[in-house]
Amino acid sequence: MTTQPASRPAYEIPTHLGAAAHAALDADRAARDQLGRAMLVATAAAVRDILTGYEPDAPFDASAVELVEGEDGSLFPNGRYWTLAGEERTFTETVGAAEAGNGIHGMSEWTAYLNDSTRDVWYDLCTEQPDRDGRPAYRLDLLPAAALQLDESAPAPVRQRGQMxxxxxxxxxxxxxxxxxxxxxxxxxxxxxxxxxxxxxxxxxxxxxxxxxxxxxxxxxxxxxxxxxxxxxxxxxxxxxxxxxxxxxxxxxxxxxxxxxxxxxxxxxxxxxxxxxxxxxxxxxxxxxxxxxxxxxx
Structure with missing residues (x-):
């Protein structure tokens, strides 16, 4: 069988493919970064809600929460947290088993998005802990998590001299x-x-x-x-x-x-x-x- 040389291209590639591919990758990266920031802030809010009974203006004492990595690479809370003084506690000890269980379940809906795709965002706010039942564990610092800027395009507020x-x-x-x-x-x-x-x-x-x-x-x-x-x-x-x-x-x-x-x-x-x-x-x-x-x- 004789192979005939091609007389024309089988199909054409858009000339702006490179620019379009890089733009898509940049958009995907920006979306994952935005998702990670939003889920970190939501996690900090969930800890507050558990400890205050969903009273956002009520005082509470928490500086970090422990998250464990599941088999699929996503993080989930195990109920441990730390006070501002560094004391380790559990939500069950503080608010009771029922409230703690419901709160942890709700928090898991947010932390599930803290996974390999958003690792570049959440990992820098975590300290590695000893494994829990053979799974990697992390201590998430809640103060910088709560302070993350949700809208990266929004200009950072300008602090006036003498402002606390x-x-x-x-x-x-x-x-x-x-x-x-x-x-x-x-x-x-x-x-x-x-x-x-x-x-x-x-x-x-x-x-x-x-x-x-x-x-x-x-x-x-x-x-x-x-x-x-x-x-x-x-x-x-x-x-x-x-x-x-x-x-x-x-x-x-x-x-x-x-x-x-x-x-x-x-x-x-x-x-x-x-x-x-x-x-x-x-x-x-x-x-x-x-x-x-x-x-x-x-």
Missing amino acids: VEVLVCANDSDRYPAMVDPDDQRDGYVKPWFDLDTVRRIAEQTQADAARYGHDSVDTVHVLEGGDCAVRHDGSTEPLKYAVVLVVCWMYLDGEKREQAVQVLQPNKDGRYAVGGHDWQWYALGGQLNPQIPFRP
Whole structure:
């Protein structure tokens, strides 16, 4: 059989194939990145909802959640999470078995999209954990996950000079607290955090425990004195009033020339926050993976 040479092309390829293929790949990559960001934010929201009973403005304490990789490569929650202080807990311990089970089931609908196709997005926000039943496990940092920009095309908000931002801060490599800081108010890279009263109570408890363990000469202690009263309205009814006084005691000053500076009464700012320790305690901001940011650049 004689093979006849082709007299014309069997088919034609569009001249713009290369550009079209690259555009399609770029669009696919952008879509997967957008999906990963959205599912990470949804996961952070699901943890909040479990711990607050779906009250978005209610206080809650969570900094990370554990996700386990399934056989298909997607992640799913196993009910473990960590508080801002680094304490490991389970949703069942905190909210009960029924609420935890329903919440974990709902969260799984979002984490199922955290898989190989979106790994480039979620992996950098995770720390590898010991395997769980032979499956890879990861600790997802919820603070940067919740702060991800959902619309990449939207311009990032411009921070005004002196504007506060919310971060986790630490002064001893172990105890971490949420605070508002002014990135422009730093000393040698250390920030001046402003804490709400609930966080001040936590700091007070921890500093007093440290002083009892290591001695008052080496630890400044924080104390929250609270009281109440009743105000009489014009109609004769009463309104309960609550007061709080925050003290910082530097015990090493009591026997020296600085004894008059040994006790400091902290004044709250207009938002009711207290600058415990100021710059002197060398608070530093924590970034992704809870790494120190010295200096802090939001």
